[in-house]
Amino acid sequence: MKTINTRRSIRKYAKKEVGEELLNKLLSEAARTQTMGNLQLYSVVVTRSDEMKARLAPAHFNQPMVTEAPVVLTICADYNRTSIWCRNRKAEPGYDNMLSFINAATDALLYTQTFCNLAEEEGLGLCFLGTTVYMPQMIIDTLQLPELVMPVATITLGWPAEEPALSDRLPEESFIHSEKYSNYSAADIDKYYSPKEALPENQEFVRINNKETLAQIFTDIRYTKKDCEAMSEGFIEALKRQKFM
Amino acid sequence: MKTINTRRSIRKYAKKEVGEELLNKLLSEAARTQTMGNLQLYSVVVTRSDEMKARLAPAHFNQPMVTEAPVVLTICADYNRTSIWCRNRKAEPGYDNMLSFINAATDALLYTQTFCNLAEEEGLGLCFLGTTVYMPQMIIDTLQLPELVMPVATITLGWPAEEPALSDRLPEESFIHSEKYSNYSAADIDKYYSPKEALPENQEFVRINNKETLAQIFTDIRYTKKDCEAMSEGFIEALKRQKFM
Numbered sequence: 001m002k003t004i005n006t007r008r009s010i011r012k013y014a015k016k017e018v019g020e021e022l023l024n025k026l027l028s029e030a031a032r033t034q035t036m037g038n039l040q041l042y043s044v045v046v047t048r049s050d051e052m053k054a055r056l057a058p059a060h061f062n063q064p065m066v067t068e069a070p071v072v073l074t075i076c077a078d079y080n081r082t083s084i085w086c087r088n089r090k091a092e093p094g095y096d097n098m099l100s101f102i103n104a105a106t107d108a109l110l111y112t113q114t115f116c117n118l119a120e121e122e123g124l125g126l127c128f129l130g131t132t133v134y135m136p137q138m139i140i141d142t143l144q145l146p147e148l149v150m151p152v153a154t155i156t157l158g159w160p161a162e163e164p165a166l167s168d169r170l171p172e173e174s175f176i177h178s179e180k181y182s183n184y185s186a187a188d189i190d191k192y193y194s195p196k197e198a199l200p201e202n203q204e205f206v207r208i209n210n211k212e213t214l215a216q217i218f219t220d221i222r223y224t225k226k227d228c229e230a231m232s233e234g235f236i237e238a239l240k241r242q243k244f245m
Numbered sequence: 246m247k248t249i250n251t252r253r254s255i256r257k258y259a260k261k262e263v264g265e266e267l268l269n270k271l272l273s274e275a276a277r278t279q280t281m282g283n284l285q286l287y288s289v290v291v292t293r294s295d296e297m298k299a300r301l302a303p304a305h306f307n308q309p310m311v312t313e314a315p316v317v318l319t320i321c322a323d324y325n326r327t328s329i330w331c332r333n334r335k336a337e338p339g340y341d342n343m344l345s346f347i348n349a350a351t352d353a354l355l356y357t358q359t360f361c362n363l364a365e366e367e368g369l370g371l372c373f374l375g376t377t378v379y380m381p382q383m384i385i386d387t388l389q390l391p392e393l394v395m396p397v398a399t400i401t402l403g404w405p406a407e408e409p410a411l412s413d414r415l416p417e418e419s420f421i422h423s424e425k426y427s428n429y430s431a432a433d434i435d436k437y438y439s440p441k442e443a444l445p446e447n448q449e450f451v452r453i454n455n456k457e458t459l460a461q462i463f464t465d466i467r468y469t470k471k472d473c474e475a476m477s478e479g480f481i482e483a484l485k486r487q488k489f490m
Contacts, residue, residue, distance in 0.1 A: 001246045001366050004277050004359065028417040032249050033358065034373045037467055040415050045422045052424050076426075081419070082463075084429050085438050091460035094470020098477040102378050106397070109351055110373070113278065113358035114249065121246050128279045128355070133347050144425045152351070170285050172273040174326070177290045179297050180389045181321075184329050193330050215336035218327075222282055225339020232343040 003120050008166055010125025011065050013158025018071045018124065023157075026122065030115035039082050041104035042111050045143050047072040052142070059138035060131040060154065069156035074132070074139060075112045077104035079148040079244075095148065101244035105152045112153045125160035128153065134231050136238040147243040168196055248365050253411055255370025256310050258403025263316045263369065268402075271367065275360035284327050286349035287356050290388050292317040297387070304383035305376040305399065314401035319377070319384060320357045322349035324393040324489075340393065346489035350397045357398045370405035373398065379476045381483040392488040413441055 027044060035041065047053055048071055056074070057066040066072055079100050083093040095104075112128075119126055132139065132154040139151045174192035184192075196202060197214050206214055209221060219225070239245045272289060280286065292298055293316055301319070302311040311317055324345050328338040340349075357373075364371055377384065377399045384396045419437035429437075441447060442459050451459055454466060464470070484490045 001363060004274050004363065007277050009279050024417060024421070027421055029249050031414045031417065031420070032252050034254050034361075036375045037463060038412050038414075039463070040420060043420045043422055043426065045424070045426055047424060049424055078420070081429055081434075081437075085434050086460040086464050088431055088434050089458040089460035091458055091464040092470070093464055094473050095468070097473050099378065099473050099480055100468075100477075102480065103375060105347075105350075106354055106375070106378070109354040110358040110361075113355040114362060116279075116355075117359060117362050118246060118249065130281045130348060130351070133344065133351070143422075146426065146428055149426065167283050169276045169283075172269060172276065175276070175285060175288045175323070176269070176272055177288055177388075179290070179292060179294055181288065181290055181391065181394060183391055184326055186333055189326075189330050189333050192326075213334040213336055215331040215334035218282060218284070219331050219336040219338055223340070223345075225337070228339050228342050228344050232345075235344055235347065 001117060001121060004117070006166065007120050008164050009127045010158070010160045010162060010164075011127050011156075012160070012162040013065075013069050013125065013156075014161040016070070016159045018157055018159070022122070023071065026115060026118045029118055030111055033111050033114040035107050035111070036103050040107065041078055041082060042108035043076045043078040043081065043149060045074045045076065047074065055142045056139065059135050059142070060129050063129065063131070065127050065156040066129070069158045071157040073115075073155040073157060074143060074151050075108050075153040075155070076145060077101060077108045077150045077152050079104050080146050083148055096243045098239075098245055101150060101239060105150070108152050112155065116155065119157060123159070124157055126155050126157045128155055133235055135234060137234065137241070140238060140242065145242070150239065150242050150244060168199060170196070246362060246366060249362070251411065252365050253409050254372045255403070255405045255407060255409075256372050256401075257405070257407040258310075258314050258370065258401075259406040261315070261404045263402055263404070267367070268316060271360060271363050274363055275356055278356050278359040280352050280356070281348050285352065286323055286327060287353035288321045288323040288326065288394065290319040290321065292319065300387045301384065304380050304387070305374050308374065308376070310372050310401040311374070314403045316402040318360075318400040318402060319388060319396050320353050320398040320400070321390060322346060322353045322395045322397050324349050325391050328393055341488045343484075343490055346395060346484060350395070353397050357400065361400065364402060368404070369402055371400050371402045373400055378480055380479060382479065382486070385483060385487065390487070395484065395487050395489060413444060415441070
């Protein structure tokens with residue numbers, strides 16, 4: 001997995017199909033990932049049609065990757081299939097609750113990441129859309145997801161038509177704790193975040209947005225308290241409609 | 246990543262250390278995984294001391310891997326570090342809500358799975374403990390996790406001292422849907438689950454537990470409605486105490 005050290009999210013794709021055989025091979029191999037009780041609590045909806053991409057796009061703030069990528073994958077936490085199996089086998093499932101959602105979401109996300117690792121090793125480029133959990137009801141309606149199925153990840157996938165710069169990362173000591181969690185002093189924060197704040201592109205980003213600090217870009221523009229709270233409500237509402245709460 | 250097709254969870258470890266340099270290299274490389282807004286909303290607590298392993302074990306139903314593995318990793322959804330950074334930079338964080346937990350948990354789980362894939366490629370063996378979210382408050386107390394930090398995954402890690410059989414998986418057509426979610430007919434369920442139900446080890450498991458079907462092993466013994474509901478309450482309670490709800 002040598003590709004890990006040079007990976008970057010890819011948002012522009014060549015006009016070249018991702019073959020069905022290759023895609024199915026990768027989706028199948030990814031299923032070797034560990035899974036709770038070997039239940040495989042996930043499903044993948046593969047979107048190739050222009051019509052369905054256009055219908056999914058608004059849920060992802062119309063980011064152009066959704067309509068431009070040859071393939072869009074929506075990965076879902078899925079207790080529906082397991083529950084039907086149980087009911088068809090004289091067993092009464094009790095998975096309409098929060099813990100079961102967390103278990104299925106965990107399965108789905110671990111599966112997703114192995115898929116990403118495998119796809120990138122194959123030379124494919126992809127972008128993980130965090131927007132999946134922002135307005136999940138739109139995705140649920142579009143993909144006709146039944147109760148006990150909840151979208152948790154979207155991948156836009158294709159052959160890369162760009163090679164963006166590697167993005168920075170925090171130093172490992174900032175996120176690794178030994179034996180117990182050590183909370184962060186002001187000096188720690190300065191040490192860990194100063195290199196990121198000093199990057200020319202981040203300084204430019206602060207300037208053109210008329211902000212004082214890079215952190216304000218996140219709190220005032222990208223992920224505001226108001227948006228997070230409104231989308232938390234929508235997410236919980238969707239969890240309830242899908243019968244996970 | 247050729248190891249993916251032969252991977253199995255490893256629960257028995259050789260009496261041989263996992264070097265700190267190797268571990269840090271893998272933990273650092275895994276951070277190349279995509280992350281929301283490049284914020285890296287996770288932390289890893291590394292447990293090597295026997296005392297701390299013994300204190301973590303009850304939260305994992307005293308599964309022997311926790312005390313026997315040379316290393317235990319607890320991976321946490323972490324909005325604490327980002328929030329301190331914001332407050333130290335004249336920015337008011339608004340991440341004490343459900344959506345922010347889901348965002349951070351997603352970051353943490355994707356990071357975890359890249360780590361797993363890298364570690365297995367290195368020849369290490371590991372077991373992912375789903376128990377992490379069953380009684381999270383015990384883990385929070387033991388590792389002294391502050392508000393806005395929530396454990397979402399635990400990995401026991403070491404050099405393999407066993408080579409268990411590969412576990413079965415459902416056929417890919419059972420979890421891949423084209424364009425829209427197709428719900429499952431009784432015939433679909435029979436086709437997808439019969440091979441699993443026919444495995445001698447599963448038939449034996451049903452017999453010794455005096456059950457009629459394999460599904461009943463899950464609903465009546467392994468993941469009962471009563472347990473799932475009680476642990477859902479504990480999980481939500483912990484989310485509230487950690488200020489994510």
